[in-house]
Amino acid sequence: MIGIEDVSGPRKGLSVFARILMAGAALTLSGCVVPNDGPLTQEVLSAGAGGKAYEIPQTKLVFDVVSIDQRVANSVSAGTRQGFASTFGLGGGGSTPVIGVGDRLEVTIFEAGPDGLFSTSERKSTSIPVVVQPDGHGQIPYVGSVRFAGMTIDSARSTIVDALKAKAVEPDVIVAMADNASRTVSVQGAVNRASIVPLGLNGLHLSEVLAMAGGASKPPYDTYVSLKRGGRSRSVLLQTIIDNPRDDIYVKPDDQIFVSFDPQTFSALGQTEKSGKIPFNAAKLSLVEAAALAGGGNVATADPKGYFVFRYEDESVYRSVVGDDRFRDLISRGMAPDGEGRYPIVYRLDLGATQSYMVAQNFPVRNKDVIYLSRHVATDLAKFLSIISSGSSAAYNITRTARTF
Known part of the structure; x- marks a missing residue:
């Protein structure tokens, strides 16, 4: 059997260069690439509209990557999400009721x-x-x-x-x-007593109608109230109605109200100690609290400069964060809303900066957010060297075996 000879003389063993070539061949034959757990920090930054556009084949998702500072945290925290008042108006109990069929x-x-x-x-x-x-x-x-x-x-x-x-x-x-049989509203779902509620002549607020149906059967921070009126509908967290009386609108005859139990959760991915879907179990959750629920980061592999929150944001909040000019620029580039009229955005927190721990206390996590902690670039190098070392050892063993023949 013919073996590969060392440059210093025949049959003196494999050169370092030959061993690396054999290791590389072994990696190639096995289809090996350096394994990873999602994009690096720089890759996320480059994917935003401010960096080199990242394109999925036949699809281009345009979004902005925004660093979280005190102004951004305050803007997001103060931003009001669309509720019942913005969709249906406040209504009023003072409007004069009319007689209807069945009265x-x-x-x-x-x-x-x-x-x-x-x-x-x-x-x-x-x-x-x-x-x-x-x-x-x-x-x-x-x-x-x-x-x-x-x-x-x-x-x-x-x-x-x-x-x-x-x-x-x-x-x-x-x-x-x-x-007053013509002035009723149906309440169904996660309430203690689903029923047809009479509105009377003075009108009732949404919270009063829910109370007459026995109230919600689950905590308000995990309960959604959906209201359908005519051809329009809107779903709002019950906790929002409690916190914002403006959304406690007057109910109108023939409104359809459905109450559903849907726990607020966020998804933790990447180099967090705990990954997967994690429930809030609270009315509100800050980014610091969410990081704690996810167990913090893996100190051996995480990049503290790459803590990201992926979200679809309401237009009013988006404009407040990036400015009207930037928002119009993103729209011109092809940024498009989802089915609920919200736009994609990525918030970045640099945990290497001391002030970030203060700022993150004021940054609210929203239902269905994706929190991603990227891996450190050195992690890929360590994995590559480990693979090369394993491949070289395997090649050396194969060569030693071959020489016995």
């Missing part, structure tokens, strides 16, 4: 004379129950069919009085709502 009215007619259509010598009034029919009408003796649907209580009273003036003796009328 039950109590119509009381008074007359001045003792022997009128609705009075006797013993009493001067008669009460008539009226149920508004599917066609919107109801029957009143000596008046006939009256279209009540769409009328207010006052307009219904005036209509009946005018119709009786030529028939009754100085008539007067009182119309009362006995059962």
Whole structure:
């Protein structure tokens, strides 16, 4: 068998160069590349619109990479996410309700004379129950069919009085709502008592409607309230409604409310001691607290300058963070929103800077955020040298075996 000879003379063993070549060949044959756990810090920075664009084949995702400082943390923390008020308006209980199909009215007619259509010598009034029919009408003796649907209580009273003036003796009328069946809202899902809730004449806030349905069955920081009205819908964390009374809007008839239990979580990836989906178990969570829940970083492999938060951000917050000019520039480059109108952004925290630990206390983590701690570039070199060493040892053993033949 022919072996590879050393440059100092035949059969003196393999040269260092030959051993590296054999190790490289072994790595190539095994399809080996240096294993990694996601992109390096510089790769993330380069992927943003400010660096060299990173493109997935046939797809270009445009986003910005923003370093977290005190201004950015304050802007994100103060940013208000779209809620019920921005989608549906505040509404109001002061709006005058109207009579609808299915409502039950109590119509009381008074007359001045003792022997009128609705009075006797013993009493001067008669009460008539009226149920508004599917066609919107109801029957009143000596008046006939009256279209009540769409009328207010006052307009219904005036209509009946005018119709009786030529028939009754100085008539007067009182119309009362006995059962407001047309003004209801359905509440379903993770509540203690799913039900159809009557709104009454004064109107009810969303929190009052939920209370009448027995309240949410799970903690408010893990409970979402979805409201559908007409062709629009919006889902808001119940804790947000508690913290922001503006989103505790008035409910309207025929609104559909669904309450769901969906624990707030973030995903920890990369060089964190604990990876995977991690629940908040709290109403609010700062980036420092999230880092602690993820067990901190792996001191042997993590790059402290590469702590990233991947998120889809509301437009108002995005503009506040990067500025209107930068936001328009990103849009012109092709940045596009997701299905909820939010835009992709990556926040970077440099844990090598002392102030970052203070700043991160004011930076809020959002539901479904991805927190990624990149590996240090030296990690790849160490892995490569380890592989080369293993390959060289294997090649040396193979050569020694070959020489025995």
